[in-house]
Amino acid sequence: MKPAPFEYHAPSSIEExxxxxxxxxxxxxxxxxxxxxxxxxxxxIVQPSVLIDLNRVSELSFIKEDKNVIRVGSMARERHLEFDKAIQKHTPLLHEAVPFIAHPQIRNRGTIGGSIVNADPAAELPVLMLALNARLKAKNKNAERWIDAKDFFAGMFTTALEPDEVLVEIELPFAKKNTGWSFMEVAPRSGDYAMMGVATLITLDKNKKCKSAKLVYLNAGDGPVEAVEAEKLLEGEVLNDTLIESAALHTSEKEINPFGNIHASIDFQRHLANSLTKKTLKQALQRAEENF
Amino acid sequence: MSQKLSVTVTVNGTEYTKEVEPRMLLSDFLRHELGLTGTHVGCEHGVCGACTIMFDGESARSCLTFAVQADGHEITTVEGLAPDKDNLHPLQQAFWEAHGLQCGYCTPGILMSMIPFLKQNPNPTEDEIRHALSGNLCRCTGYQHIVDAVKLAAEKMK
Structure with a gap:
């Protein structure tokens, strides 16, 4: 297996x-x-005639804390996200989820921007971008624009980027006060693509009612899938087991649209989604209460 | 299309300069251009881990990197582990003593994954070792003796 020939460019600045x-x-x-x-x-499967290597563009590789947000350059390696103190402190959901991405050998090279732009429905980072309300900065020769994560993913391996644009930066808002998080997935072996996974956030109001909820699934459709209706079921309520069970049932039966594969039938994926929704909601709730 | 680019790369402390096509994988570069056949090639799509090398000190799949990307970088392969031809690296010695290999095809990749792992985690638990090995497939051993070898290596390298 050898790639088809291509023309190679290795620019060292965003301008180039x-x-x-x-x-x-x-x-x-x-x-x-x-x-x-x-x-x-x-x-x-892919035979580009020209390859533009971004690995020498050092200005795209950064993680820095700003006012209430973390700014991440699109070429920051997944391994750097994993060990970053600011990410651990301010976006604990991302910190918890990154070790689930493939293996250390892959995370040493894999980048946040690469995974987001690839928009694989089975990948963790697109799901996390949606769950975290990230904003993505795209640039072309003449202009730049910010795209909300919810408007960025446009289907299977497809994004809102134009052919002349490059993703340069990811802006991650700090976790809100009184927020609990949980990320879980089930894979045949550690590091494999997960059969199902979910990123969950729960924010409590001052009466410990659910102020806002996020439930975003991987391998559950043609992109990261947010269970908006299940989130609405939870919002404004005191979260108890009955409510958590009905949200899990709703999302797993009605809101996700898994395709099934050799490792997991559609029914099994729905079963996993149900079970992971309950587990992550409980863990997120517990963490929100611990941090209250 | 036959664009050829010059690549200067340091492999196991020796600097090499070669002209290669951009599509040449680093794994093929090491094996065919430099004759360093210790790096094995299994699946060629990043799943099996046989081709794992160290890229600037961090483990990586050489089949998922183009040789031109290594220009100006430092690569370590399994040939770079032993201090001289009569002595093995303690990790290699541990694999020898604990029967950590059968056919040996996966072994170079496993060694190159375990070097940075043990550096980062000098006292790993069995669970941590098994997790760290998950990116390397072995079809012979059932992993038990590999786990034992890594444990023994951790002792030796203290």
Whole structure:
């Protein structure tokens, strides 16, 4: 298995990247960590005629704390997210979830931007971006714009990025006060693609009622799937087991749309979603109460 | 299309310069251009871990990196572990003593994954070892002796 020939560019500044993308448009693909793109190229499922390697653009590789947000450059490695103190403190959901992404050998190379732009429905980072209300900064030669995560994912391996744009930065809001989090997934073996997974956040109001809830699923449709109706069931209520069970039933039967695969039938994926929803809601609630 | 690019890379402390096509994988570069056949090639899509090397000191799949990307970087392969031709690295010695291999195909990749793991976690539990091994497939051993070998290596490397 060898990739088809391509023309290779390794620019060292964002400016050069944007010039090249402007010139080649859809003919060019960006090479970020390469942990999904290179396998696809080895299989020749993907045969870009031009490859723009972003690995030498050092200005895209940063994680910094700003006012109430963490700013992450699109080329920050997943391994750096995993051990970042600011991420651990201010976006504990992301800190908990990153070790579920493949193996350390993959996270050493894989990047946050690469995984987001790849928009694989089975990947963790798109789900986390949606759950965390991230904003994504795209740039082309002439302008830049911010895109909300909920408007970014446009279906299977598809995003709102235009052919001349590159994702440069991810803005992650700090977790709100009185918020509990939980990320769980079930995979055949540790590090494999999960059969089902969910990122859950619960924010309590001053009366310990659920002020807002987030339930976002991986491998549950053609992109990260948010269970908006189940979230509404929980909001404004005191969360008890009965309510948690009905939310889990609703989301697993009505709101997700898993496709099934060789490892898990659709029914089994729904079963997992039900069980993971209950577990994560309970854990998130417990953490929200502990931090109250 | 036959674009050729110059790559200068330090492998196990020795600097090499070669002209390669951009599509050449780092795994093939190490094996075919440098003759370092200790790095094995299994699945060629990042799943089996046989081709694991260290890229600037961190474990990575050499089949998921192009050789041109290694330009100016430092690579360590299994050939770089032993201090000289008569002595093994303590991790290799532990694999020898604890029967941590059968056919040996997966072994170089496992060693190159375990070096940074043991550096980061010098006293691992069995669970942590098994988790750290999950990115490397072995079809022979059933892993038990590999786990034993990593435990023994941790003792030796203290």
């Amino acid at each position: 990247v944007l010039d090249l993308k402007h010139q080649y448009g859809d003919d060019a693909k960006f090479l970020a960590g390469g942990q999904s793109l290179v396998p696809a190229m080895n299989f020749r």
